[in-house]
Amino acid sequence: MPAERARPVEVIIVRQTFFIQWYSPVNDNRSGPEYTSLTQGTPYRPLNPESLRLVLSELPLLAVRLGGTPSGWNIREVSDGNLNSVWLIHGPSGSLCAKQSLPHVRVDPSWKMPLDRTTFEAGWLKAVTPLAPEMVPEFLYFDPQLFLLVTACLDDHVTFTEALIQGVDPLPVARQIGHFVARTAFHTSWRGGPFEKMFQLESFFSGNTTLTRITVDLVLTDPYYDHPRNHYHPALKTLVEQLHTDPTIHRAVSHMQSRFFTAREALLHGDLHSGSIMVGPNGASVIDGEFACIGPTGFDCGMFVASLILASFAAQDTSRRTQIRQAAAIFHESFLKTYCEEWLDNNTDTDLAPAFLTRHDATEIQRQQQEECDRIVSDMAGFTAMEVIRRLTGYAHTSHFDALPETEKGHRQYQALSFAIELLSNLKAAPEKLFHGH
Numbered sequence: 488m489p490a491e492r493a494r495p496v497e498v499i500i501v502r503q504t505f506f507i508q509w510y511s512p513v514n515d516n517r518s519g520p521e522y523t524s525l526t527q528g529t530p531y532r533p534l535n536p537e538s539l540r541l542v543l544s545e546l547p548l549l550a551v552r553l554g555g556t557p558s559g560w561n562i563r564e565v566s567d568g569n570l571n572s573v574w575l576i577h578g579p580s581g582s583l584c585a586k587q588s589l590p591h592v593r594v595d596p597s598w599k600m601p602l603d604r605t606t607f608e609a610g611w612l613k614a615v616t617p618l619a620p621e622m623v624p625e626f627l628y629f630d631p632q633l634f635l636l637v638t639a640c641l642d643d644h645v646t647f648t649e650a651l652i653q654g655v656d657p658l659p660v661a662r663q664i665g666h667f668v669a670r671t672a673f674h675t676s677w678r679g680g681p682f683e684k685m686f687q688l689e690s691f692f693s694g695n696t697t698l699t700r701i702t703v704d705l706v707l708t709d710p711y712y713d714h715p716r717n718h719y720h721p722a723l724k725t726l727v728e729q730l731h732t733d734p735t736i737h738r739a740v741s742h743m744q745s746r747f748f749t750a751r752e753a754l755l756h757g758d759l760h761s762g763s764i765m766v767g768p769n770g771a772s773v774i775d776g777e778f779a780c781i782g783p784t785g786f787d788c789g790m791f792v793a794s795l796i797l798a799s800f801a802a803q804d805t806s807r808r809t810q811i812r813q814a815a816a817i818f819h820e821s822f823l824k825t826y827c828e829e830w831l832d833n834n835t836d837t838d839l840a841p842a843f844l845t846r847h848d849a850t851e852i853q854r855q856q857q858e859e860c861d862r863i864v865s866d867m868a869g870f871t872a873m874e875v876i877r878r879l880t881g882y883a884h885t886s887h888f889d890a891l892p893e894t895e896k897g898h899r900q901y902q903a904l905s906f907a908i909e910l911l912s913n914l915k916a917a918p919e920k921l922f923h924g925h
Contacts, residue, residue: 570604613626622772819864
């Protein structure tokens, strides 16, 4: 292990209470583990730049990584989300990114939240890093008492949202994200290994109920009735009324809700929109895994594709719109190709369709792959529609349309919402329309 890296956390479940088993990066004999409750009796305190500076100065590996003296470190807060405090720390030798959970929504202190969000993000990082280390920030440290997560700082990166607005070619990023989602989904699924591994993932991430509740409410439920959190451009009023009253849409929503709750297929990032992807000189990196949960593989796919669809409708000209829509098709192709390759190349013992049952039957393998991929793509299209609808009519809107004049903004959003409603109104035809109906 490189000297500058801390030992990742290991997560243990004890009688429904979550604990962190922490091993010192200096003492690697793994004896005498310490257990710290994440729910009560902890010395938690919200950090500010100066108290964060003190915490980091007392962690030799991180202090060495930054270099110089603590007083010379530049600490800049970049908290632009709703849930956490985030800082970028730069020293003469290197940089860090630090994230701390708050006991409430950052922009609304009256909205109380549990502190274990960074615990699940640390667990997600631990699960996916071996599968795609080049596409997540390097894990450096987690403090289970302060709920403080420290990773490598993605210097010279911008969010994929910003990159799309700036006109960056989205095709390479779409191809990378397709590869990332396919690898992480397959190898954290029932097909990727023995059932014991999946049980361990389910046991831990099933505790992430608060953030999953946010997903259930904001993405899967609120946009389909008159909820006080909802807001939308006045130009969308008639379409919103359709969302609230159309029985065909409501049947489709019920189906997608059922898929989300009952399809325990793989470990999801849970919030894979363009703001959770950083783009830099060497490609894309996925961040913010705090919404991680077990669910249908097509959910993460749908969240990402929805960002592309929204960006395409906000694009300034037809050629840019076509390019971004092409990126959605590239993601679709990259995901399916990688997922099937991982399936064929997987040498891990698995209890779902083990190799001895199928390895001599190429036709059966092809049939299974087609059936499973069709199901994933169907989910992908349905969740794409629901995420577009949420980002236009629910809570936490997209910023893709912000630069447009108000009248044009309403017109473009009307087009995007009409498209999403069309997808949701005919789920059987949705994949073809989404990926081939330019």
